[in-house]
Amino acid sequence: MEKIENKFIRYVKIDTESSENSSTYPSTSKQLILANLLKDELNNLGLEAEVDEFGLVYCKIEGDNSKKKIGLIAHMDTAPTLPGGNFEPRFIYNYDGNDIKLNEKYTLSPKQFPTLKNEINKTLIVTDGEHLLGGDDKAGIAIIMAICEYYAKNKDINHAPIRICFTPDEEIGSGADHFDVKKMDADIAYTLDGGETNQINYENFNAASCKVQIQGVGIHPGDAKDKMINAILLSVEFNNLLNPEMIPSKTEGYQGFNHLEEISGDVENCTMSYILRNHDENILSQQKESFLKAKETIENKYPLAKVNLEIKDQYRNMKYYFDKDDLAIKKIQETYKQLNLHYTSVPIRGGTDGARITYMGLPCPNLGNGDRLCHGRFEHVVVQEMYEMFEIIKHLLEN
Numbered sequence: 001m002e003k004i005e006n007k008f009i010r011y012v013k014i015d016t017e018s019s020e021n022s023s024t025y026p027s028t029s030k031q032l033i034l035a036n037l038l039k040d041e042l043n044n045l046g047l048e049a050e051v052d053e054f055g056l057v058y059c060k061i062e063g064d065n066s067k068k069k070i071g072l073i074a075h076m077d078t079a080p081t082l083p084g085g086n087f088e089p090r091f092i093y094n095y096d097g098n099d100i101k102l103n104e105k106y107t108l109s110p111k112q113f114p115t116l117k118n119e120i121n122k123t124l125i126v127t128d129g130e131h132l133l134g135g136d137d138k139a140g141i142a143i144i145m146a147i148c149e150y151y152a153k154n155k156d157i158n159h160a161p162i163r164i165c166f167t168p169d170e171e172i173g174s175g176a177d178h179f180d181v182k183k184m185d186a187d188i189a190y191t192l193d194g195g196e197t198n199q200i201n202y203e204n205f206n207a208a209s210c211k212v213q214i215q216g217v218g219i220h221p222g223d224a225k226d227k228m229i230n231a232i233l234l235s236v237e238f239n240n241l242l243n244p245e246m247i248p249s250k251t252e253g254y255q256g257f258n259h260l261e262e263i264s265g266d267v268e269n270c271t272m273s274y275i276l277r278n279h280d281e282n283i284l285s286q287q288k289e290s291f292l293k294a295k296e297t298i299e300n301k302y303p304l305a306k307v308n309l310e311i312k313d314q315y316r317n318m319k320y321y322f323d324k325d326d327l328a329i330k331k332i333q334e335t336y337k338q339l340n341l342h343y344t345s346v347p348i349r350g351g352t353d354g355a356r357i358t359y360m361g362l363p364c365p366n367l368g369n370g371d372r373l374c375h376g377r378f379e380h381v382v383v384q385e386m387y388e389m390f391e392i393i394k395h396l397l398e399n
């Protein structure tokens with residue numbers, strides 16, 4: 001068996017950054033380089049694999065048909081926050097708990113990131129300070145590829161039928177756009193796209209967006225008395241009518257928020273873009289309601305102003321699905337218990353492809369892959385956790 005970290009390094013060195021400013025699918029063709037490499041590696045193991053017309057990689061490993069067919073999913077792209085690939089990741093063996101100098105400018109320090117202290121004596125893989133590592137989600141891919149290699153080389157072991165899918169463009173919210181539930185042909189599935197391997201995620205935000213367009217009245221400022229209605233100032237007033245405690249910088253855990261992402265405009269017209277997030281659908285409805293109330297208040301106070309709201313639902317908490325069908329959660333929880341491993345269930349403060357896939361009819365909680373501080377230069381992977389997840393998945397497939 002090839003070491004998981006060696007697979008990981010090979011995948012990480014391929015730049016697979018996705019792009020929000022693209023009209024193609026996948027958004028960047030370089031993701032196909034990794035897709036084709038994964039397909040070739042699977043084929044070389046004697047496994048059936050394909051890259052479909054959208055760049056998704058599918059692979060099937062037949063198994064004991066009396067068991068549920070289990071899907072494993074990871075994404076190939078990396079976030080467009082920093083460049084990935086084209087650099088030498090570095091191993092830190094037996095981490096001693098001190099600062100890790102990434103380069104002349106940047107240091108990964110437990111003073112800034114206290115949870116690093118939990119990784120003492122472990123092996124970390126870190127960046128050169130100028131790239132993101134891409135452990136999100138190539139750590140997931142490396143673990144799944146190790147699972148494929150293991151069962152391709154140990155055909156006598158009884159295990160559940162395995163269904164693999166690697167998706168492009170997850171980081172730009174399009175990873176599940178062309179996911180084919182029928183082709184996947186699984187009963188339950190898991191994305192390996194979390195961080196700590198002691199976390200099982202099956203709750204995510206309910207999400208909506210709201211575009212607020214405010215039209216004021218423009219006039220020469222010298223003659224403006226009792227006539228000008230400044231759309232910029234109305235925007236500030238509008239925002240102040242929303243709950244000031246319900247913003248990202250003041251919320252955590254199950255607390256939702258309204259996040260003003262962008263504002264642009266002038267005296268006549270001003271536009272604000274918000275995202276609304278909450279794990280509780282009812283509270284999210286109240287948040288939407290508060291936007292409607294703010295609109296009413298502004299329009300009553302300034303009859304000549306116009307406020308236009310465009311509220312759109314984006315994605316839904318997968319928890320509601322699992323309230324009715326929790327087999328995927330029960331099975332993984334049982335696996336942790338049998339292995340005497342502790343787990344917690346942490347609500348995701350975002351969305352996942354797993355949530356979208358769940359609502360396509362394939363229940364898909366999220367598991368950890370050992371990655372930390374993703375989407376930036378301080379990203380690192382805990383090698384022991386990749387092996388831990390490998391063992392967890394093996395146990396899940398064989399029991």
Ligand SMILES: [Zn+2]
Nearest residue numbers: 075136137193
């Ligand atoms: Zn990810």
